[in-house]
């Protein structure tokens with residue numbers, strides 16, 4: 269931190285310019301709100317100042333309250349003494365000049381101002397719901413008055429960022445400057461233009477009316493997405509107060525609803541997830557000199573489901589991307605699948621037709637290697653067999669320009685074996701996308717023993733650049749996400765041997781907060797894929813715990829949705845999973861063959877059998893130095909497997925139970941079930957020392 273003030277007042281003639289300088293995003297950290305108030309009062313008292321501008325230094329306006337302050341229970345200024353209140357009472361106009369982001373308390377400060385102007389690239393929003401709270405600085409009372417109740421409900425309950433041009437259309441901004449305009453000069457000129465305009469346009473003076481049915485309609489529309497959560501409903505209640513109470517009473521109601529949330533488990537878990545994602549971007553053992561290379565175009569080898577989704581991931585974020593496959597027929601099929609995926613998004617209304625055309629036009633099917641040799645990065649996404657991948661990397665090594673990065677989308681195979689097919693292992697790493705690749709955000713960067721720091725830093729940056737959440741994984745079977753998930757996948761089938769049915773397990777996990785149960789997910793992904801992995805591991809490990817029920821389904825050709833039957837049965841054209849008596853019979857027959865006495869399970873037992881098995885494996889991953897931190901594993905579970913975000917992540921959730929209790933339960937299952945439940949060394953050490961998973965010190969990354 270420089271010793272310059274976090275907020276300063278400068279004078280451009282008769283205009284006072286208040287500048288916030290609290291890097292990196294001008295959050296309302298310690299002293300910022302007080303500094304704005306002090307500068308406002310100074311400018312108000314200065315007769316030579318006719319109007320004020322509020323703006324941010326560096327890359328942004330104000331990105332909101334300092335989220336770290338909530339866990340620190342930092343003092344909050346009382347209603348009536350906050351920046352917005354001082355602006356409301358100001359006899360002089362204040363113009364908010366926005367670039368970068370005006371989010372949360374940032375937009376609330378801008379709405380305390382009398383006018384709002386922005387550069388075209390700016391974004392505004394009230395994303396508090398995403399961290400389990402609600403706009404607590406008048407946002408729920410001012411935004412409905414400024415943009416209407418329906419727009420305010422949609423923005424506050426979704427937390428989305430609204431681009432400046434749209435914000436202007438919605439009435440949130442008074443002006444969007446032309447591209448390239450100087451924000452400060454424009455804001456000063458704007459302030460001078462309105463300096464004498466009276467009455468001052470205070471949002472609090474506006475009316476706010478709404479048909480009461482809109483609130484019930486919003487509650488109904490979020491019911492599935494907001495299951496087990498409180499913040500979205502409090503957001504709706506706060507906006508409802510704006511439409512039913514006078515402004516000052518509405519502000520008090522907002523405060524009450526905010527205080528119900530800020531220290532609740534949901535908000536604490538969501539704040540944890542917010543910072544865990546940002547921590548995952550940090551590679552503590554990389555030299556500071558390692559810089560990300562510029563990647564201006566990309567190539568994908570393999571036009572299957574994953575390859576097509578990867579190509580879309582690039583095109584969706586502005587990259588030109590070439591895609592190739594072994595045959596023209598496979599390439600044509602891949603392009604048709606990409607086109608169909610985009611058309612589905614347009615039909616659903618989540619993508620505009622013209623934007624779809626722009627994205628599709630960035631994906632270029634090409635005949636072969638000669639067409640991709642000048643690309644900056646190539647992602648291999650072919651069949652998950654080493655014998656298929658190795659010759660591809662040998663060929664890439666032959667044709668790709670020097671310095672091109674070559675990544676494999678393999679989900680489990682040895683990156684070093686792949687890298688050793690080339691003369692440039694330093695340029696090789698794994699970049700594991702999760703299916704569907706253009707939707708799931710997890711971008712697992714897998715470190716080969718010879719991957720250079722620059723290659724790894726570039727891969728992590730690439731993930732962020734294409735809208736993913738990057739997390740580093742060591743080169744171990746299944747890397748980190750799938751390896752930590754493997755015991756879960758086994759345990760869920762073993763529970764069937766012991767007495768459960770797929771629908772019971774799925775219900776327990778959906779009630780816990782997963783969007784979909786694991787058996788239904790298996791049917792969606794295809795049971796044949798898991799079977800190939802089980803066969804490989806059984807061949808490598810004589811002690812591998814076979815899953816006869818799962819194997820039986822695959823033998824019967826029950827691959828899931830793609831064959832109309834898997835763990836569930838499906839009606840034609842209907843993706844709804846229906847419990848299948850035939851599966852129940854297979855389960856009881858196999859259990860009888862195994863001589864397993866069937867019993868009943870509670871949802872809690874099911875939940876803990878699945879998740880504790882993964883917590884134990886996550887500890888092994890950490891003790892082997894295959895992940896930097898437990899919170900990285902949480903990020904992977906949030907973005908790779910749909911773990912409910914308002915529970916923080918796998919390890920965060922386990923910490924809520926307590927390491928000792930987790931250890932004792934696993935030790936007990938170890939007695940009952942044998943080696944697959946042997947507690948990991950790290951788990952035992954954490955339990956003995958009373959250290960949380962989050963504070964676990966993993967082995968140095970290797």
Ligand code: T1G
Nearest residue numbers: 293295331332333334335336371372373395403404405546
């Ligand atoms: N508080 C504290 N730190 C923050 C922060 C915040 N609001 N926003 C970002 N950071 C840190 C972040 O941890 C990272 O730190 C660095 O800044 C760069 O962030 C009263 C109660 C603004 C869109 O929810 O969405 O206002 O890792 O990597 O990708 O009603 O940051 O470098 O140490 O994300 O360019 C509402 C949260 C708060 C906005 C920029 N505001 N921030 O994205 O950078 S609650 C938010 C973001 C509130 C009021 C209520 C994004 C960004 P480090 P980054 P980015």
